[in-house]
Amino acid sequence: METIAQELGKFVSGITVDNLPPDVIAKAKSCLLYGLSIAMAAHESRQGQIAETAMIESETLPQGGSTTILNGKRTTPGAAAFANGVLFQSRGQSDAYGTMAHFGPAVIPAVLAMAEENDFSGLKILPALVAGYEVAGALAKDHIRLTVERGWRGSPTYDVMAAAAASAKLLGLDADRTANAIGFAACFSFGNVECNIARTMETQFQLGLSARNGLLCTAIAKQQGRAAPTAIEGKAGFLNLFAGTTEFANNITAGLGKEFEILKVTFKRYPTSMIAQSPTYIAARLARQERIQAETIEEIVVELDPFEAEYPGPGRRQNEELADRGAGTAQGVAAALVYGQASRSLLRKRDDARINRLLERMAIKGNDAVLPQCARLSVRTPQRLYLDEMKDGSRNHVFSFADTVDLVRDLQPEMRIGAATLEKIIEIANGLEQAKSIRPLMMLVTGRDN
Template sequence: MSQTVSETLASFVHRLRFEEIPVEVVQKAKTCLIHGIGVGLAGYDTDFPRIAAEIAGVNGRGAHEATLLYNGSKCTIMEAAFANAVMLHSRVQEDTHNTAHLGTIVIPVVLALGESRGASGKEILTALIAGYEVGGALSRQYTSQSTPRGFRASSVYGILGASAAAAKLLHLTEEQTAHALGFAASFAFGTLEAFAAGTMEWRFENGVAAKNGILCALLAQSGAVATKLAFEGNAGFLHAFAGNHKDPLKCVQHLGKVYEILNVTFKLYPVCAFNQSPVINALEMKKEFDIQVEQIQSIVIEMNDYEANYPGMSSKGPFQNISQTLMSAPYCVSSSLMDGEMTLANLKRFDHETLNQLIDKTIMIPEKTVNPLCNKITVELKNGQKLVREMSITQDFYNFETERDIEMIRDLRKEMQISSEQLEQLIHELLSLENKPNLSTLMPNTTAVS
């Protein structure tokens, strides 16, 4: 009898060895760590990490297992994973795999468990890669089917990666790892309605996924048993979230051969992944044509229909928070055309009269003929002139090499609460992580408030 999905995933996780992982995969894992932690530290000045840290501090009081990145205090492993995941997700500039932000969930898990268990750098990198590969295998195959049903990819697939990473760091047996993944398949969750409403639920979903991923591994370690058919069963994960449990082993057939972490991309700006290209295109138009706001008659944005129809993307306000503005293509494009930049501060101008007038002049057109991540923006001026710019790229455009990502993180340092020296030390520690016996020299440089 062939292995089930959870058994196949567990076999991969259990047998994964650092020495057998390709060099480019290890390097990408380091880049993900630099990006994830750096972006998280640059999200300090938002409400979400503060709220999460306060809750974690109360629930994890008295424990000294893991560090909260927000303020450097100690709490329980699970509470640290929760709060740190929220922080890594706070400015929405995290890494992306399809529409899942796996790093915001898996990285906090390996940091919390790795710190508490005194894990070596090699162990942490191996667990991190295991998490990305498990979450990525399912995300690659099923995101396009689960997202239109209203399920959020990050928390649905992220908990799978979190449980895999936790199982690896806890040194679970192969059978226990299969049970941990089975629990994760059962505990997976998250909907997209909050994006349309502009409310806060999705801000904390990734934190819950990180926390529960550890719980799944702890349950398995303690002898709890999950069904072997957690994924492909008639009422299992694949049927529930994707409406498709035919040929279930297709999603795991490339494990260890094609590494999904190599397909992880990075965001240049603190907006939704689907708004990255429209913002870049608008910024280039502003620079190329020297567009003046008072000259604009109308703005037309043509985007891939899947992206344009994602909850919140077509919103024209009224806006009350950055959860709404970073999702809105009309807001992001109008703001970029007006200012020639896109920063976290630019997303907070909810009552800006000129900006809102520009947003009102914007039309969104979903187009099946426009490829993902591509777009065309047409700006008509009051004198009748039409300025048109198309952006045609693939996801490789956002698949940065390590040095480029480091430069971007350095540019964000002014929005962090750490010094330039601390940031450089953090980068150095992460780039040489495989040589570290534990995280004792890394964690002091990850605290937002020094």
């Protein structure tokens, strides 16, 4: 009987563009375009600057290698994967799987770094992207909440395996070596949530390290390194450590190639947590449709799925500020009610008297009747009580390729590249299977074509 790592290895090694459904291919292209656009809009990120500087001090190359997106430096693939992974996450707007995981900041930088160094085509990149998202999603779907409840952070815990699977596919490793890459990644996973409580920088650096570690796992496996076959479901393996159970282990591989997890990946309209997306969206909608005067609001109640309302967990939020309640939900809802929108500047603004007034009048509560990624909102004024609700948040945040294009075009003013360059990037992403090399895309992303 094959172990989970072995079944995943067989699945990954067998993925080709020809056996992927059209909607899966389209979603992989959307994830690539969205992730790169978020990274390009994060050029002012302090964490991104730190990550790139740390890498170029020790791993700069005179030529060849891979490119850092922020300043176009040539480095080793591992260094570029780390620096770019940090940039993907540093804006707080990376793609999401549920509300507890972000696979793109590990998968995409790892794939691009390795593809650029080896001058791979888009035809090789597409199945590698899908492999990363599928392996991480298959593992996370029944386990990530259990992982977070135990005090681990979801993304870096699962993202090392995502990056390992993606890079193993990209390099054409056979099923056995791919299984070993995933097995090593199960052993190299990490990440707690103390940084969320302390409001420090580890959150962004974790996913860059996941991308880098994934490449390392694949490099070890390529050289015939052997990982424990039962690294995932074993008595001392990944599931027992990070989820506390193997009860759902059989579900991990049951849907491979039939139910594609990448199709569940969502994008963010606002540069804040995935938990905050639905309540912020309905607050902005309510403010615009009802033309509520923010200064008349007496009380705001936001109801979320209980698990999401308590993130990062009961008893772990003793230092939380008003704006941070509900993983940033409070600031998003307040800004949206005041201004009808929630831009990055408004979400970071802590001295706005109108926003702060609403924060003091807001309660965020858990409600078992509210599904994950959904929200209920009630806003009371002297004249009336306004109510709004999002019942299917996951579907509301799933974007088609055309929707993704609209979203990234809206982000273009925050990028350093011009609108014409962005259109070239969109064109390459849309026709990725025709791209003979990924290097022209990286030149566009870093602005070196100007």
